[in-house]
Each structure stands twice: as C-alpha cells, then as structure tokens.
Amino acid sequence: MSQIELASPVAPDWHRWRQGLFNGWGNGLVTLGTLATILWLALPLFRWAVIDAVWFGTSADCAEETAGACWAFVGAKLRFMLFAFFPPPLQWRPALVVAFILTLLAVSALPRFWSFRLVPVWLLALLGSWLIMAGTGAMEPVSTNHWGGLPITLTVSIAGLAFAFPIALLLALARQSDMGILRCLAIAFIEVLRGVPMIAILYVAMLIVPMALPSGATIDKLLRAQIGVTLFFSAYLAEVIRAGLQVVPVGQREAALSLGLSRIQLLRLVVLPQALRAVIPAIVNLAIGIVLNTSLLAVIGIYDLLNAAKTSATDPGWLGFYSEAYIFAAAVYFVICFTGSRYSLWLERKLNGANRR
Amino acid sequence: MQQHFTHRKLFTKAFAATTALAAGLIATSALAGETLDKIKARGVIKVGVGTTPGFFSPDSSGRWQGFFVDFGRAIAITVFNDAEKVEFTNSSPQQRLPALQSGEFDILLSGVTQTVSRAFKLGFHFGPVVFYDGQGLLVRKDLGVAKGEELDGATIGVQSGTTGELNIADFFRKTGKAFTPVTIEETGEFLKALDSGRVDALTQDATDLAAKRTQLSKPDDYVLLPERLSKEPLAPAIRAGDDQWLEIVNWTVYATIQAEEFGITKDNVDTFLKSEDPAIKRFLGVDPSLGEAIGLDPKFAYNIVKTVGNYGEIFERNVGKGTALNFERGYNQPWTSGGLLYSPPFR
Incomplete structure (x- = not known):
C-alpha cells in the first residue's frame, strides 16, 4: 500500500491535510473536537514534564517542587540505570561495549555490507564484548552478577538473535525435511517452545536446571538466562525462516538439482539467499520483540534496563520517582525500537525495489 | 525430609518414588x-x-x-x-x-x-x-489517634488479595469498634485514596507502609502507628x-544486639576496650578465651561494632527517625527498653 502512494505523484502536504481533516462540516467538527481533547490531555502533561519540572539539583529540590517531574533524578541515577551494579571506576567497559555494538549494528544494517563474513565478525564481537565486560588478562574481573542495564538488554538480545539463527535455520530445514524423525523432533521442539510463555522458560532455566545439575556444579545465571532466551527465539525464528523457504518456487530447486548442484550448493546458492532476503523485515520485527522481551529477565533477578530503572527509585535518598524512571526507560526502548521499525520499512522498500527491477 | 517421605508413602508407588527422588535431590x-x-x-x-x-x-x-x-x-x-x-x-x-x-x-x-x-x-x-515487622496502620495525623483501638468508625484502605483484609477485620472484631473497609487493587490508587481523603487510614505490612508514606504529597501529615496487627x-x-x-x-546478629545493650557504639567502642567489666572484656575479645573456645576471631564482635555499629545504629541509620522512612523502634529495641531484642549471654 505504502509503496503505491509513494510511487504516485503527491499533492503538497498542506493540501492533503486540509483534504483529509476539513473536507466538510462533520469532519471539521470531529477534527476540532479531537484537537481539543488532545490539548486537554497534553497540557497538564506538558506542565508536569516541562514547566514545573526540576531539571537539575538534589532530591531536596525535587521535594520542594512536587507539582512537576524530577528530571534531576534521572541525572543522578543515569549511571545506575544504564550500567546498574557495574563498578563505577570500570564503567568505561560496558560503555565501550554499547558503543561498539551499536556501531557494528549500524554497519551491518546496510545491505552493501551483507555477506557471510558478518557471521564471524559478530561472533568475535560478542566474544570480545564478553571478555571486556568480564575482564581478561590484566583487567580486573567483574562477575556477571554485577552486569546490568543497557549492555544486558543489548547483548542478551543480539546474542539471542545471533545464536538462535543457526539453530532456527536447522530447525526450519528439519521441519521441511523428508526424514520423518527429524521432522517430528523439529516440530515438537518448535511447538513446545512456542506454546509456553518466555517467563516459564526463564523459570526453568533459573530453578529447575540447577536442581538437575550434579551438586556443586553451577552454571552462570546470565548464561542460563541467555540459553533460555536463545532457545525461545530459535523456535519463533525457525517459523519465520520456514516462511521464507516456502517463498522459493519448487521449480527452482528442481532446476538447480538437474543442473547437478549438490543439496548444500542448492541451499547456499539458490534457496537461502532468496528465502532470507524475503524474511528480513520479519526478522527485524522479531528482533524488536526480543529487545522488549528482555525486560522479563527482571523476574529472575537480572538487571536489564527496565529493572535497573525501577530499582533506582528505591534509593531512600531518591525515593519514589517511579514515573521519571519509567519514562526514561520507555524513551530508551522507544529509540531502539523506533529506529528498528523505520529501518525495517526502509529495507522493505529498498529490497522490493530491487526485486522489481 | 524423612517425615515428609513416610507421609507420602500412602500414595501410589510411582508417586512415592518421584517424591523420594525429588527429596533426595534436594537433600543432597x-x-x-x-x-x-x-x-x-x-x-x-x-x-x-x-x-x-x-x-x-x-x-x-x-x-x-x-x-x-x-x-x-x-x-x-x-x-x-x-x-x-x-x-x-x-x-x-x-x-x-x-x-x-x-x-x-x-x-x-x-x-x-x-x-x-x-x-x-x-x-x-x-x-x-x-x-x-507486622501489619501496621498509617493514619492521618489530624485524626488525633495514637492507638489502633481509638479508630472508631474509620474508613480503612486495604490492598485486595492480601492477608491484610482478614487481619484488619479480626482486629476490629476484637476491639468492638466499627470500621468501613475499602478494598483497593492497585498500589498507586492505594496511596491516592489516603492522599485524597477517601480513606482515613491504610493498612499493610509496616515496612511497606513506611516506604509508601514518603510518596504521599505531604508525608508529615501522616503517622505510622507503633502497634502491629500481625506477626511478620x-x-x-x-x-x-x-x-x-x-x-x-x-552470633553475628546477637553481637549487634548485645553491643546495644552494653551501650557500645561505633564511636565509643575503643573506650570500652579499657573496661574492667569481665562480660565486656569477653565480648570485645580483650579477654580472648571466649573466641578461642568457639573457633572465631576473638575480636569479631569488636570488628562488627567498629565497622557497621550496633543494632540500634544499623536501625537508625537505615530506617530510623532521621531517614525518610521514619520508623519507630517499637518491638525492635532491646528487651531492656521494652522491645523484643534479646541476646543470649556471651560467655
């Protein structure tokens, strides 16, 4: 739909607005009424968030001005909300990891850099992030218990997607395979994981797995959660990829096989490039879902961005600024997800353009 | 664990076997x-x-x-x-x-x-x-109420789905006074009810009420009554x-309680090192025989008081009168001052 609109010549903006909003008495009234309602709701919010707000200062300044928001709280707690329990003298480490991952993300988002070389690059990047956060060699070690905030939200999402991808690819292929057992196993895995909520999987990773291990053996809590997130999303991703595989016409496979391509070559050269290209927007969508879902890690005591923001309002020195904390977290999530969804739109347009040619 | 198992024996064999396995797992x-x-x-x-x-x-x-x-x-x-x-x-x-x-x-x-x-x-x-801890009552100061019994005909907010609902009903049945419960689901609404004057008091665990009091628009207009309606x-x-x-x-906990009973604080602990009282000498490890006998550093109590302070100091620093939470000591003071804290002797 959107492509057609964009392709056709467009009237000037103001003209279209007038056409859409004031083309008659009835519509004009509805427009004015809606505007009035929006103003009526937005003005007190604006007063609270901007006019009466305390932008700088201490909690004492905020206690004096109770009518407005206390953005000074966000300033004082910014470090904690972004990095949680990471030791402050070492916080350049999570900051570096966030900057590094965001840069790499921006680079890999551009189609001109797409190649299988990105896979080892990302694996190295994730390994590097882990080593920087945990500390290696002469660096002071930091237990994963102290990791938190934005780096957790970002790395758990990205590592979840990265590790889920190969699993999902195998699952999607297995689900289409001619081998009965393989197909049944893949279907069982996918449907079971898609049939339970992520919280249930996190609880299993947190509570049941340690009980099942031989006594004394422990797996790192964050690692357990990461494995849970990865398995959960591999099931969803497998279904997305399967949809892509079905896009490739059967005739192409037959043609490729008759040309003497092996099955692996068929997949690598003919099926996957088309299948994956077709589902990239869906994968971006899923990635946004993963980012938002990482906030569930809070239930097992991991400090993702949202949990860190919430906890920052329990400091007796800055008690109860929950609205400000949640608004800050929402703003960060919004920036991440809005960027993602605009990117997805842009990509869809670009790829469809390429297809049409 | 053992008791658990014999009880479960009554059930089917299969069930008993799984329980035993589970119990074994937990026990190991x-x-x-x-x-x-x-x-x-x-x-x-x-x-x-x-x-x-x-x-x-x-x-x-x-x-x-x-x-x-x-x-x-x-x-x-x-x-x-x-x-x-x-x-x-x-x-x-x-x-x-x-x-x-x-x-x-x-x-x-x-x-x-x-x-x-x-x-x-x-x-x-x-x-x-x-x-x-225990269920407390947060009331408006201008009601002039010092004890829960004096609340007669009050409207009291309780959060639904908590034991607080039952406890408050029991409490008023005991005192023979009338009250109107207002059940509120959401935490924000719970606070607003008191702020707007829709209810005269809120009831919930005292530790939660103390934190919530600070979020009211005028915290100083409200007081957390010292009595508790339940045992937590x-x-x-x-x-x-x-x-x-x-x-x-x-004994770590007892050391903080005993220190308060002796009147030993973070600041004055060093002056007590010269005390001639044999009980204090044993407590602070000036006389090392006790520590040696129990296999701990003889100065462990001294080190605790020197670093984190006695029970009263820990209380006041974190939740006491000088803090936003403004907790009364209530039951949480030594038995010598009418509280429930009592350390067995260090000897």
Missing part, C-alpha cells in the same frame, strides 16, 4: 559441601536480598545499602574480618527460596518471614529475628545442614 544439594567450607573456599558470601527502600536498595553508585545489607556485611566481618567479602544479589520473592535451596545463595537476608511450614517443609533454618518476624534464612554456619549467623 542441601548437604553437599558444608556451606561454610564453600564460602571460605570461594572467599565471598553470597547473599540474596530484595528491594525495599531502607532495607535493601542500591545507591547511585550501585553499592547495596540498607538494614539487611548491613547484617550481611556484619556476617562477612565474622567470617573474613572484611565487610566487603560479600556479594548481594537481588532475588524476586518467587525465586529466592528455590535459589537458596539450589545453593545459589548461602543466606537470604531478603526479609523472609519465619514460619513453621518454611522450617519443616522447605528444610530451612532461620537465624535470630532481625526485624519484627523477618529472619535470615539458610539451608539446613550446616550448624556452624547457622551459629555464625546467630
């Missing part, structure tokens, strides 16, 4: 490796905490602060003579008990209420009660199976 994980040995090998105590302002919350630099947190640091002093050899991890109420059982934590200082079923069914030991003794919880670890927890 609880007994495997004495907790204290593990802690010493690891060099750090793993403590599960919650998040309630004043009791446990991270400050802006991410360092845990609070009433229970200070007891965690005190235990680290007893074991390692180093208040920093302790790692606090937040744990949700659903997760904390299994996490203790599975060995993720050595001790829970997360405000667990000591109950008989937790002791028997879950196989936990509880240390001494460190905070006597909050105690450190550990896995059964390591008596020595339990004793360390016990």
Whole structure:
C-alpha cells in the first residue's frame, strides 16, 4: 500500500491535510473536537514534564517542587540505570561495549555490507564484548552478577538473535525435511517452545536446571538466562525462516538439482539467499520483540534496563520517582525500537525495489 | 525430609518414588559441601536480598545499602574480618527460596518471614529475628489517634488479595469498634485514596507502609502507628545442614544486639576496650578465651561494632527517625527498653 502512494505523484502536504481533516462540516467538527481533547490531555502533561519540572539539583529540590517531574533524578541515577551494579571506576567497559555494538549494528544494517563474513565478525564481537565486560588478562574481573542495564538488554538480545539463527535455520530445514524423525523432533521442539510463555522458560532455566545439575556444579545465571532466551527465539525464528523457504518456487530447486548442484550448493546458492532476503523485515520485527522481551529477565533477578530503572527509585535518598524512571526507560526502548521499525520499512522498500527491477 | 517421605508413602508407588527422588535431590544439594567450607573456599558470601527502600536498595553508585545489607556485611566481618567479602544479589520473592535451596545463595537476608511450614517443609533454618515487622496502620495525623483501638468508625484502605483484609477485620472484631473497609487493587490508587481523603487510614505490612508514606504529597501529615496487627518476624534464612554456619549467623546478629545493650557504639567502642567489666572484656575479645573456645576471631564482635555499629545504629541509620522512612523502634529495641531484642549471654 505504502509503496503505491509513494510511487504516485503527491499533492503538497498542506493540501492533503486540509483534504483529509476539513473536507466538510462533520469532519471539521470531529477534527476540532479531537484537537481539543488532545490539548486537554497534553497540557497538564506538558506542565508536569516541562514547566514545573526540576531539571537539575538534589532530591531536596525535587521535594520542594512536587507539582512537576524530577528530571534531576534521572541525572543522578543515569549511571545506575544504564550500567546498574557495574563498578563505577570500570564503567568505561560496558560503555565501550554499547558503543561498539551499536556501531557494528549500524554497519551491518546496510545491505552493501551483507555477506557471510558478518557471521564471524559478530561472533568475535560478542566474544570480545564478553571478555571486556568480564575482564581478561590484566583487567580486573567483574562477575556477571554485577552486569546490568543497557549492555544486558543489548547483548542478551543480539546474542539471542545471533545464536538462535543457526539453530532456527536447522530447525526450519528439519521441519521441511523428508526424514520423518527429524521432522517430528523439529516440530515438537518448535511447538513446545512456542506454546509456553518466555517467563516459564526463564523459570526453568533459573530453578529447575540447577536442581538437575550434579551438586556443586553451577552454571552462570546470565548464561542460563541467555540459553533460555536463545532457545525461545530459535523456535519463533525457525517459523519465520520456514516462511521464507516456502517463498522459493519448487521449480527452482528442481532446476538447480538437474543442473547437478549438490543439496548444500542448492541451499547456499539458490534457496537461502532468496528465502532470507524475503524474511528480513520479519526478522527485524522479531528482533524488536526480543529487545522488549528482555525486560522479563527482571523476574529472575537480572538487571536489564527496565529493572535497573525501577530499582533506582528505591534509593531512600531518591525515593519514589517511579514515573521519571519509567519514562526514561520507555524513551530508551522507544529509540531502539523506533529506529528498528523505520529501518525495517526502509529495507522493505529498498529490497522490493530491487526485486522489481 | 524423612517425615515428609513416610507421609507420602500412602500414595501410589510411582508417586512415592518421584517424591523420594525429588527429596533426595534436594537433600543432597542441601548437604553437599558444608556451606561454610564453600564460602571460605570461594572467599565471598553470597547473599540474596530484595528491594525495599531502607532495607535493601542500591545507591547511585550501585553499592547495596540498607538494614539487611548491613547484617550481611556484619556476617562477612565474622567470617573474613572484611565487610566487603560479600556479594548481594537481588532475588524476586518467587525465586529466592528455590535459589537458596539450589545453593545459589548461602543466606537470604531478603526479609523472609519465619514460619513453621518454611522450617519443616522447605528444610530451612532461620537465624535470630532481625526485624519484627507486622501489619501496621498509617493514619492521618489530624485524626488525633495514637492507638489502633481509638479508630472508631474509620474508613480503612486495604490492598485486595492480601492477608491484610482478614487481619484488619479480626482486629476490629476484637476491639468492638466499627470500621468501613475499602478494598483497593492497585498500589498507586492505594496511596491516592489516603492522599485524597477517601480513606482515613491504610493498612499493610509496616515496612511497606513506611516506604509508601514518603510518596504521599505531604508525608508529615501522616503517622505510622507503633502497634502491629500481625506477626511478620523477618529472619535470615539458610539451608539446613550446616550448624556452624547457622551459629555464625546467630552470633553475628546477637553481637549487634548485645553491643546495644552494653551501650557500645561505633564511636565509643575503643573506650570500652579499657573496661574492667569481665562480660565486656569477653565480648570485645580483650579477654580472648571466649573466641578461642568457639573457633572465631576473638575480636569479631569488636570488628562488627567498629565497622557497621550496633543494632540500634544499623536501625537508625537505615530506617530510623532521621531517614525518610521514619520508623519507630517499637518491638525492635532491646528487651531492656521494652522491645523484643534479646541476646543470649556471651560467655
């Protein structure tokens, strides 16, 4: 739909607005009424968030001005909300990891850099992030218990997607395979994981797995959660990829096989490039879902961005600024997800353009 | 655990077998490796905490602060003579008990209420009660009420789905006064009801009410009454199976209580080193015979008081009169001043 609109010549903006909003008495009234309602709701919010707000200062300044928001709280707690329990003298480490991952993300988002070389690059990047956060060699070690905030939200999402991808690819292929057992196993895995909520999987990773291990053996809590997130999303991703595989016409496979391509070559050269290209927007969508879902890690005591923001309002020195904390977290999530969804739109347009040619 | 099993024998064989397996699993994980040995090998105590302002919350630099947190640091002093050899991890109420059982934590200082079923069914030991919590009443000051009994015909807000609803009804039945309950689901609404004057009082666990009071628009217009309508003794919880670890927890808590009873504080502890009182000499390790006999650093109590202070100091610093929470000592003061805190003798 959107492509057609964009392709056709467009009237000037103001003209279209007038056409859409004031083309008659009835519509004009509805427009004015809606505007009035929006103003009526937005003005007190604006007063609270901007006019009466305390932008700088201490909690004492905020206690004096109770009518407005206390953005000074966000300033004082910014470090904690972004990095949680990471030791402050070492916080350049999570900051570096966030900057590094965001840069790499921006680079890999551009189609001109797409190649299988990105896979080892990302694996190295994730390994590097882990080593920087945990500390290696002469660096002071930091237990994963102290990791938190934005780096957790970002790395758990990205590592979840990265590790889920190969699993999902195998699952999607297995689900289409001619081998009965393989197909049944893949279907069982996918449907079971898609049939339970992520919280249930996190609880299993947190509570049941340690009980099942031989006594004394422990797996790192964050690692357990990461494995849970990865398995959960591999099931969803497998279904997305399967949809892509079905896009490739059967005739192409037959043609490729008759040309003497092996099955692996068929997949690598003919099926996957088309299948994956077709589902990239869906994968971006899923990635946004993963980012938002990482906030569930809070239930097992991991400090993702949202949990860190919430906890920052329990400091007796800055008690109860929950609205400000949640608004800050929402703003960060919004920036991440809005960027993602605009990117997805842009990509869809670009790829469809390429297809049409 | 044993008792559990004989009881379950009545059920089908298959069920009994699974239960035995489960019980066995839990038992081995609880007994495997004495907790204290593990802690010493690891060099750090793993403590599960919650998040309630004043009791446990991270400050802006991410360092845990609070009433229970200070007891965690005190235990680290007893074991390692180093208040920093302790790692606090937040744990949700659903997760904390299994996490203790599975060995993720050595001790829970997360405000667990000591109950008989937790002791028997879950196989936990509880240390001494460190905070006597209970359902409290937060009332408007202008009502001029000093005791719950004086609330007659009051409208009282309770959060739905809590035991608070039953407790408040029982309480008014006992006092023979009338009241109107207003059940409120959501926390924000709960506070607004008092702020807007829709209710005269709110009832909930006192630790929660104290934190909520600070979020009212004029906190100073409201007062948390000192009496408690229910018993919520909050105690450190550990896995059964390591008596020595339990004793360390016990005597660490007792040391803070005993210090307050002696009148020994963080600031004046050094002057007590010259005391001629044999009880104080034993307590502070000036006379090392006691410490040697129990296998602890003879100066452990001195080190605790010197670093985190006595019970009263821990209380006042985190939740007491000078803080936003503004808690009365109430039951949480030594028996000598009318509270419930009582340390067995150090001899």
